[in-house]
Amino acid sequence: MRIKPRSDGDARWNVSMQFALTDENETAAFERMGEDFENGNLNSGSVSLSAKTFRAIARQEQAATGRQMQIRNPQRNYFVSNDTGTLSLTFIWTNFTRVNGDRLYLHDVFLYNDGESTWLRSLSEKQTLVIEDPDGYRILDSNIGHNNGTISVSGSSESARPLPELLDVTYTEKDTSGPTENSFPYEYAAGFLALVGLTGAGVYAFLQRDDDDDELVVDSDPVDGQPVPPEPDPDDDPEPDLDLLSDEERVEHLLKQNGGRMKQATIVKETNWSNAKVSQLLSAMNESGRVDKLRIGRENLITLPGEDITDFDTDE
Incomplete structure (x- = not known):
């Protein structure tokens, strides 16, 4: 399962199941199943991947949280890559997180009315839950580790206990204010180093140049009074022929x-x-x-x- 919350409280879900395909017969059988899945004709007993399941959960969570919830725009797809077949269900879950000012809270949506029991108890060994950070937001507080804002929980001994005991995350808007006048913008250092790596010897020569402007020779009298056109930037990536x-x-x-x-x-x-x-x-x-x-x-x-x-x- 992959979840990406949004700034308005909604979240995009992608729930997928993978199947190992060992020969052409299994691949053909999976493709037939995939077509039935896309068309909504797959027997619900064959694969537990249905928007109806999440609609039922959303109704329960609406009562538990007091937020209006819907499962919108469900889309079913299947694809085959090498020896693996994948069924994918995507949808939007409205009001998935609680919004308060510039903060998003992810926790109560996993709990029932009693505030203790949960509909997402644990993950099996082959299941993974991934929660991406919302665009324009960062994790302010979380009781589970993350990597650059992405939380990933795989079925293991740690996740054998109810997941809401692990998942309690607060997001806040990223600080988009610029650096102060006299401060060095350290957040741009990585980009600067990348620029140095890309421009190579040209930038190196520029940085090594003496700061004495007297060494620079500039023609102050352009021909016919016209400005001298700038030389093309050698770093520009022209459209290839x-x-x-x-x-x-x-x-x-x-x-x-x-x-x-x-x-x-x-x-x-x-x-x-x-x-x-x-x-x-x-x-x-x-x-x-x-x-x-x-x-x-x-x-x-x-x-x-x-x-x-x-x-x-x-x-x-």
Whole structure:
């Protein structure tokens, strides 16, 4: 389960189940099940992944917390990656956290009316709960560890006790005020070091230059009184000449321009190549590890290696 709270108290949920696929028969059977799942025709007894379950919980939590709650925009998807099939259910749970001024409180939504019992008692060995921090917020107080604002709890001896005893998190808005006039902006140090790494010898030479401005020679009389145009920045990344790129490089360039993922049909349209050529090229790139090729419903999704597709929308 992956939860991302929002500033208005709502939260985006992504609940997924994975299945090991050992041969073509199991893959074909999973794809049939995935199509039934997407169409809402899967027998509820086959897979315990249903928006109805969370609607029932939301009604109970509405009574317990006094906040109006709904499960909105449920979407069901499935995809196959290598030897793993995944069913994914995403939805918005309204008023999931309690909002008070610039703070969000995550705790009471896991508890029933008595304030002690819970609907999320524990995680099994193969289950994981991930809670991301809301955009524009940071963790102010938490009784469980986190990594850069992301809480991750896996089924283990620690999570065998009821989860709400572990989950009590307060978020506050990030401080967006700038540095004072005489203070050094230390928060920008990492970006500055990255800039040094990118610009290499050019920046190094600039930093090593004597501060004496007398050593700089400037022509104060531009030709015909026109200002001297600035020299191009050597660090600018010009648009590559597509004619000079290999087919593989062109696909990678397209993926980078589109957030790291594209549908195969969109690549065909953008490149004006044939379906057969694109299919063969992408299969070869998948084999060499240059892209990942996933089957989502009736679509092929192509991503750069390591790209997160858990929030993929089939309509995008």
